[in-house]
Amino acid sequence: MNRREIGSITAKGGFVNEIEICKKFNNWLKDEEAKLWLEIMGYNVNKITSVDAVQIPTTINIKKLAEYELKEDDFEELIKFKKADAQIKIRIKIGNILKIENISLKKANSDANYNQIDKRSVDEYKKMWNFCDEIAFWLKLFTGENKPELFNNKIRKIKLKDKRRIFFNEMPKNIQEKIINFFENNRLLIVNDILKGRGGLSANWILITRFNKKENTTTWILKDINTAINFFGSGEIKISPRGSLYIGRITLQRKGGTPDPTKLQFKINPCELFNIGGEENIGNK
Numbered sequence: 001m002n003r004r005e006i007g008s009i010t011a012k013g014g015f016v017n018e019i020e021i022c023k024k025f026n027n028w029l030k031d032e033e034a035k036l037w038l039e040i041m042g043y044n045v046n047k048i049t050s051v052d053a054v055q056i057p058t059t060i061n062i063k064k065l066a067e068y069e070l071k072e073d074d075f076e077e078l079i080k081f082k083k084a085d086a087q088i089k090i091r092i093k094i095g096n097i098l099k100i101e102n103i104s105l106k107k108a109n110s111d112a113n114y115n116q117i118d119k120r121s122v123d124e125y126k127k128m129w130n131f132c133d134e135i136a137f138w139l140k141l142f143t144g145e146n147k148p149e150l151f152n153n154k155i156r157k158i159k160l161k162d163k164r165r166i167f168f169n170e171m172p173k174n175i176q177e178k179i180i181n182f183f184e185n186n187r188l189l190i191v192n193d194i195l196k197g198r199g200g201l202s203a204n205w206i207l208i209t210r211f212n213k214k215e216n217t218t219t220w221i222l223k224d225i226n227t228a229i230n231f232f233g234s235g236e237i238k239i240s241p242r243g244s245l246y247i248g249r250i251t252l253q254r255k256g257g258t259p260d261p262t263k264l265q266f267k268i269n270p271c272e273l274f275n276i277g278g279e280e281n282i283g284n285k
Helices: 018-026 032-040 062-068 072-080 122-129 133-143 173-185 187-195 225-233 270-276
Strands: 008-012 048-055 086-092 097-108 115-120 205-212 217-224 237-239 245-247 250-254 264-268 279-283
Touching: 018 032, 018 048, 018 086, 018 097, 032 048, 032 217, 062 072, 097 270, 115 122, 115 187, 122 133, 122 187, 133 173, 133 264, 173 187, 173 237, 173 245, 187 225, 187 245, 205 225, 205 270, 217 225, 217 270, 225 270
Parallel strands: 008 279, 097 205
Antiparallel strands: 008 217, 048 086, 086 097, 115 264, 205 217, 237 245, 245 250, 250 264
16 A cells, blocks of 8 residues: 555554654654654655654744754744644665655544634735735724724624624625635635745644544544645635635634634644545554
8 A cells, every 4th residue: 555545543542742743753663653654754664764853842942943954044934934843854774865854733632623723913914925905904804903893984784793893794795705716816825824834844744633532542644735735725715604714624714712812813623634544443563
């Protein structure tokens, strides 16, 4: 079997956080999951000299960029577009070649567990994707950054479910179409940015884990990031029944809560990726 085509795997024990997964990679000579992960990534474990896995923290000190084989000149963009949670350095015997793989790690406690994959202000997304002022204005009404009460000239005929904001399905039809068309025409850029990122800390792979406490098992699936982009990003772009926006299997919502209630957020149900392939049980090999 082509290792890249493997579906989900269920194994004994729990290893759902970044530190535990890095420990498994670093114990690759004895750890069966780590060997399989390396094979899925396209490596022959018999040709590997060493594996060094490190967690990439949420915030990175600029002076530590060299640890990730990165330059300080790129710091601002690296942090802005970072999607990798772990970096795996693989040394190949022949030629002493160093390969680097960046992994985005997502964990879920159940099939209904949604993960936030990106969160920013409307203005930040405007700089990234260059949408027009009109789209920005209505997106800010959607998040509540623009308060509806201050723009009665624009929305006086709209009956709002929530006086603090406007839902997509409450916007004028021409605005709904304009927003949908923008996301359709820029789908590839948008889905790449929110799942893969850009630059030296972008993700090459996505590893999703789901721990079953009762059975003490972890189900996981490892896929190259382009497969995940195609899976989550494919499908109709439309307004949801609750007035958010669907981009395939991705949901665009108002952040809400605290902090940052008026930011936009993109969410996925990571467990849906388990539907790509069948499931195997490798137990305690």
